[in-house]
Amino acid sequence: MPSDPTGSRSADPTGSRNNGPAPTGKPVGAGPSRSSESTTRPVPPSPAAADDLVRAVAQLLDDGGSRTRRLDAPTLRLALVDLYELWLNTKGSDLGIKADSGLAIVAVGGLGRREMLPYSDLDLILLHDNIPDRELADVADQIWYPLWDAHVKLDHSVRTVPQALQVASSDIPAALGMLDARHIVGDEELSDLLISGIRRQWRAGIRGRFDDLLGEITARWKRSGEVAHRAEPDLKNGRGGLRDVQLLDALAIAQLTDAIPGLGPDVPGGGLEQAHRSLLDVRTELHRVAGRARDQLRAQDADEIGAALRIGDRFDLARTLSDAARTVGYSVDVGLRTAGNSLPKRGLSRLKRMPVRRPLDEGVVEHAGEVVLARDARPSRDPGLIVRVAAASATTSLPMSAMTLNRLSEDAPELREPWPKEALNDLLVVLGAGRGMIAAVEALDRTGLWGRLIPEWGAIRDLPPRDAVHTWTVDRHTVETVANASALTTRVSRPDLLMLGALLHDIGKGRGGDHSVVGAELATQIGNRLGLWPSDVVLLSAIVRYHLLLPDTATKRDLDDPATVQRVVDALDGDSVLLELLHALAEADSLATGPGVWGEWKSSLIGELVRRCRLLMAGESLPVPDPVDPVLLELAADGEVHVDQLPADGQHTYRVTVVAPDAAGLLSDAAGVLALHSLRVLSASVLSEGGHAVNSFMVSPKFGSLPQQGLLRQDLIRAIGGHLNLEKELAKKESDSATAQSGSGKAKGVPMLYAQAPPKLIWFDGTRPGEVLLEVRAEDRLGLLSRVAGALEQVGADVRWAKVATLGAAVMDTFALHITDGDNAATRARVEAAVLEVLPQTAPKTPPPVTDQE
Template identity: 75%
Template sequence: MPSDPEGSHASGPVPADATARAGPSASVPPGAHRGPADARDLVRARAQLLDRQGGRRPRRLDGPTLRQALVDLYDFWLTTKGHEVGITDESGFALVAVGGLGRGEMLPYSDLDLVLLHSDLAPETVSEVADQLWYPLWDAHIKLDHSVRTVPQALSVAADDLTAALGMLEARHIVGNRELSDALIGGVRGDWRNGIRSRFDELVAQSQARWDRSGEIAHRAEPDVKNGRGGLRDIQLLDALALAQLTDAMPGLGPDVPGGGLASAHRRLLDVRTELHRVAGRARDQVRAQDADEIGAALQIGDRFDLARTLSDAARTVGYSVDVGLRTAANALPKRGLSRLRRGPVRRPLDEGVVEHGGEVVLARDAAPSKDPGLIVRVAAVSAQTGLPISATTLNRLSEAAPELREPWPKEALRDLLVLLGSGRNAIGVIEALDRTGLWGRLLPEWGAVRDLPPRDAVHTWTVDRHLVETAAYASGFTTRVARPDLLMLGALLHDIGKGRGGDHSVVGAELATQIGNRLGLRPADVATLSSIARHHLLLPDTATRRDLEDPATVQAVVDALDGDPTLLQLLYVLAEADSLATGPGVWGDWKASLIRELVRRCHLVMAGERLPTPDPIDPELLRRATDGGVHVDLQPGGGQHTYVVTIIAPDQRGLLSDAAGVLALHSLRVLSASVGSEGGSAVNSFVVSPKFGTPPAAGLLRQELIRAISGELDVEDLLAKKERDQAANQPIEVGVQGVPTAYAVAPPRVLWFDTDDPEVALLEVRTEDRLGLLSRLAGVLEQLGADVRWAKVSTMGSVVIDTFCVRFGELDSRARVEAALLAVTPQPAPKKAVGPQS
């Protein structure tokens, strides 16, 4: 019965005779086609390699040795059998291996993927040779995917079928006419390179569909090491992109990164799949829980948790490489038509030493990583803020050249870390890229103990390190609910840092948080709070769900544990929600939320409550300078490498604060903190600022611009709107119906009111994410509403600002109207996308 000369790709025989479609087991006696190269010998030899014939071998073959031995065994048998049936150099036939045998990665029970090529020979001749080749393998119950084609037929199939094309890219000559094999291999690869532009979108869509079906290996209890995200199919995807000359076969990662890079990850995945075949006694791709301990022991990794950690590391390394590879490939796609005549990507400044180029964050040409220790965190913060990925070249350059941050960290580095953590879900991919390239561990050496650490509780969705980052991402959406958003985000990132070291992870974590807090340069009181967050992050949920809240002793025990600190209570309350949401579905619900809320309410009643904000004292020397009635602007270096202190002394008048803050924003000076006060008709405003690029303008220029703004010659509000529109391409900003940019925020803005002894004086606190000229806009709103700003304090913590104003209203306006006007100029959360009807 001849095989199909048209070459169906199937796992069983495809005879041309329609009456014999059931295959050899239904119509041909076993062994009818056996010859000198008996396929049963192949099976016996494979069993000996797998140590299944009584254990006579002196040692068990390790994975790489076994795979190579299997490749050699199959190559030898197929070559021998090919010569036996007449597949020689001059025969007009060639046998080509694809799949695992083609790649030289033959696993114990993988299918044989073979293509029999012929030079358009007679169908009878082709069928006779094919039958003599296929039937012995079928009789021996060896799984076989086969096809019989001419080279033009094979190239046509590859052109129409993406899966077939990817398989043929891995083709390798076994026996027969090498010119036929070379024609197929060269033709498929040439067509792949020439047609990649039209096939790239389909390739990405196919990969995404596979990831959707199989999930992420790193975060699956029973991962599919072949098809899951970060698996062996993704290695083949990278190889295909490399053959298309769009990217390196190992993009972004060399052997010196944690885990040994892509080549090491590839080998570990192959080793796990090899042992999976051995344990199961058949082909299998999914690591089942009941087999994990045996596989871990065979690979001398440890138990199933150690195996899960190894797989997570390997899969996330592959996943990062795929992200880089696809991005690099998309940028390298050959251009057609008018696009070939367009100029290349423009380098657009984003921050000091950081630019955008080709849709990626890269270093500026004059950046000096070896002389700028904070550059790593600044690049990461810019990437998270803009949503642009960091180029692999930039990460590698930083890894090679950037020095260690000194202890304590410079204030600019801490601020950039807070900006990164406050960027919501954008931070997750950035931190993953830093971690895969060894940079995150350089910033936080303690991270190594939790990296890829699998959870011990099935309710957890993520590895411990990913859970910490997920918690920080959720916490970034709650920053306006607390008075210390900086400590909330740092606490979220570090609350489980004590895991993986033995002992009570809360106790160990508190010690590590103290160590990290000191390194980051936090104040001693803040270090103590950060340590308490790690120590007590389970206190509220455990107490609320396990103790009697009606018992005063329960509440008092919580108050005593927190030393009566209402700020710490507030931080733990919000962290409990973020931690639960980051754990997994259903962990945070109405029942748990209501219990914790009631516990916190009762604790607040016992505690003394929060202190009201107070103004900073004014230096008498500055007040003395204000007596001449002129406008004075002084600019001095601040305490950090890129910070300065701008002091403005001028006659107190309505609009001064708005104009002063606006002038600073127009000159790209970010206000990090400010103290605004007045006395005896003179205003003394002090701003700690950081230039977005380079050095700040001269104090004389700032003074000149401020005088123009006060006189009305300079329209600060209009210029700020124009400047923000110009920056919209690199920021999450859209232009509204009236042409005013609308900035999107991670956390919703809030306005808090504090009553004072004077009914005409109010303290209000605006908690929101920062935007260009925010202080100028807020002050402008208050001034338009007829409020007299008596004093103000501004604090910027990463991307979150807390601006406190003490205001007196000529006519006490409704709080609701004031609040609505203030919120109108703050960044708002992005609107949720409408969800259409489900089909």
């Protein structure tokens, strides 16, 4: 028997423990506490029967390590429902809870919905028809205590029907929970009174509670984020999660919308029912893998869950979840909008005239804040109507009516190939509408219409990114790129091809091979279907083929090398229009990738590359790099360490130049000192001449202003002389930062920086004899450049120059290396091993604990 029946019990799902008898603190009624009644009240019975229940649940979850014995997720949920219902029916019968007893056990939550998960709470209401408190207490104790003592998680309440209705009338979460109520055992008429009463009360009061309901939904979404776009989503409470499916049911019960709104016959992924089942299956396996109740899917569990559900790896699981959550999210948007329009009017609003139908385009009108078809529209005879409706929605930011989308999905024929010019123009209107086009494309996609217009879209729909710097799925990233590109159309001579290039730049992903090459072939196919001129089809294909050329070259190659610029010009065949379009697309693509990917440093690098390409295309000579400042060479002659800092082109960027005797470890020491002073390195170059080294860094302070020049020089001298342990100081700075972020006053041990994605090293050929390029992709950490440079120097790889790009939480650093013992497979493997040793690694299955330093 529990020693503390008050402190260890679960919360009441109906929102209050004081509205009727409940066995918490005072097990029932208003009598004395449990401790004061211990000599007069009967002791609750032995929990043996509840122990049998627990053992039976454990047997269901125990697969004995055999796949053949393992119950799949839907079967397991049904088996758990049957098991709990059997126990409750047996227990109820033993206690005399029968048809004429005035008592009933009602299930809410997962058991009420027949969606019992392995470690879900058991949510029960003991209904009674004014049973005396002492008799009611005995019955309640004999139900609750065996469950508690067997460690079954229990949410409970004991109420009359009027008490339960009173709670639901004042508490929206409680009302939503009781809408799932289902009779289990006992007086079914009593249960029906509650179920019908709750539903009737919900329908009658929804008008006055709708704004509060919206407020609670919005707060939940803000708190839990989106399931579709979170690395570790909250499957229950996030936007597009299971709570939203229950919300749709609640709106349907209120007779404000259908339970499955806005989805036509061609909806991808199987529609709302399949989305609901997918979310349930993943959450079921999450419970089974975690061994306890859990709503948030952790990254380290994703592969195991994907394999258990026979979906695939974590990327396949992420794609399944994205599809399900976006389908649910779209359905909720439609449901809430339909519900808001369906609410009965009150007050002066009842006197307003019916909404008028305002023409927007041929066959398209606005009605009640939505884009709908005109009365005389004939979708079956108007193939271009789909794009025309979408254009009206994108340009006005009005949502398309679910009924309109369903009708188009059912009746509108395929566009003939090549498309009519009017349909292509309407598509360009959609793409050029800025942020308004995102919702329009999402609505078309969730109802199967976007895939009808662009069949190749299916390969990238809900495709998760393989790179940690990407925020969105590939299809949503593409749409975000188009929205960004629409703001750059006045910078190019062919805005139509910029829009189409942005739409198709990643269309080759998800098919294997180089997505730029695959995408270029698909762009040719799509361009011909859209009815572009042959020369425009060639240009569109080239945009897709080379959309990464400018950012890759600018951030990974030496722009002072004429061969670098010549390589770009040759690839583009000297086409200045193509160069112009790729410049704008590079910015739009970077902005849509994630925070920190586009900035003044990357913008200046690409801009300088484009400027040099234009000069070469025009037949002018390329600029030559500035010679080393003679003043710096004079400083180098004295054999001392010098630090010079000057403002650079950007508002928050500076050039810090270190002049010192050439020695192994100088680049690592200099980068470490800069990191110690919270200076983010944007690029670095190394020059050795006459036994002296000139290392130049483009830096940006993470906060505040640049530290004093003398302080940087002093710390660098100490580091070179071995009097400043940079590794120890950087680790301490990491620890202090982690402590500050946690808000704890206690000093913690230096945290291991686990990465969400494993680091990756890529080799390229250099443009000079004996030069190779090593690109390092990893998650960022304090002093990473110093550690990598130190690792390279230790294995005899001489760094000639480096370009450092910090993209949100990730880095993509390129080092031009001269390897002293030659470039061969064995040497590269040795270099890779040294670099990987200092990069943040992916988290282990169970991270080691961080202990207090006390």
